[in-house]
Structure formats: C-alpha cells, structure tokens
Amino acid sequence: MxxxxxxxxxxxxxxxxxxxxxxxxxxxxxxxxxAKFKLPVIVxxxxxxxxxAVKIMITRVNNDLDFKLNNVYNxxxxxxxxxSEQTWNIVFNAMDK
Numbered sequence: 351m352x353x354x355x356x357x358x359x360x361x362x363x364x365x366x367x368x369x370x371x372x373x374x375x376x377x378x379x380x381x382x383x384x385a386k387f388k389l390p391v392i393v394x395x396x397x398x399x400x401x402x403a404v405k406i407m408i409t410r411v412n413n414d415l416d417f418k419l420n421n422v423y424n425x426x427x428x429x430x431x432x433x434s435e436q437t438w439n440i441v442f443n444a445m446d447k
Contacts, residue, residue, distance in 0.1 A: 351393045351396070351397040351404065351427075351432070352393065352396055353393055353394065353395055353396050354392060354393060355392070355393040355432065356390065356391075356392055356393075356432075356433070356435065356438040357390075357391055357392070357393060357406070357430045357431060357432050357433070357438075358388045358389060358390055358391070358430065358431045358432075358433055358438070358441070359372070359387070359388070359389040359391055359406075359425065359429055359430060360386070360387060360388060360429060360430065360431045361374055361375070361387060361429050362374070362375040362387050363375055363389075363425065363429060364416075365416065365417055365418075365423065369417075369418050369421055369423070370422075370423065370424060371403070371423060371424045371425070372406075372417075372423045372424070372425040372429070373426075374426075374429060388431075388441050389408070389411070389415070390409070390410065390438055390441050390442040390445070391406040391407060391408050391409065391430075392406065392407050392409060393405070393406055394406055394407045394422050397427065401427075402426075403424035403425060403426060403427070404424070404425055404426075404427050404430060405422055405423070405424055406422070406423055406424075406425055406430075407420060407421070407422055407423075408420070408421065408423065409442075410442060410445045410446075411445070412445060
C-alpha cells in the first residue's frame with residue numbers, strides 16, 4: 351500500500367493508552383448483531399509485506415468512538431480493506447450525518 355491510499359478499518363478496534371496503536375476489540379454478545387463496521391482512514395506511510403503494522407491516519411470519526419482525529423496509529427494489515435474510491439467517499443461523507 352502506498353502513502354495516501356484510502357482504506358477501511360473493517361473490524362471494531364480500540365486504541366491503546368497513548369493512542370499509538372489500534373488493536374482488535376474484544377467481542378461481546380451485544381455487538382454481534384450490529385451491522386458491518388467500516389471506518390475510512392488514509393495510509394500515512396508506505397507499507398511493505400515485511401512490515402508488521404501499517405501507519406494510518408483517522409480523518410473522520412463517529413462520536414461513539416474514542417479516537418483522536420489526525421493522529422497516526424499503527425494497525426495490523428489484516429484489519430484493513432482496500433475499497434473503490436467511490437465506496438470510500440460514500441462512507442466518508444456519510445459520517446457527517
């Protein structure tokens with residue numbers, strides 16, 4: 351993935367104490383019935399297959415999530431998905447509403 355690539359976080363994640371890493375959230379019975387999770391983010395640094403984490407920047411977030419905007423986080427690449435440009439823009443713009 352190149353710097354500036356638009357991707358989704360596709361699983362619920364939580365930030366660690368100093369907001370430097372995002373990890374998969376522990377599942378609970380309440381959340382299993384919810385709709386699919388998609389959080390639009392941008393790759394901050396180039397990613398190579400040998401790397402263990404991708405640096406991403408969260409540009410927009412819902413009120414119920416405890417993330418810092420425009421902060422760089424490390425996340426495991428298995429928690430990301432690369433959508434089409436149109437799909438990413440639809441989800442990104444829908445977060446305002």
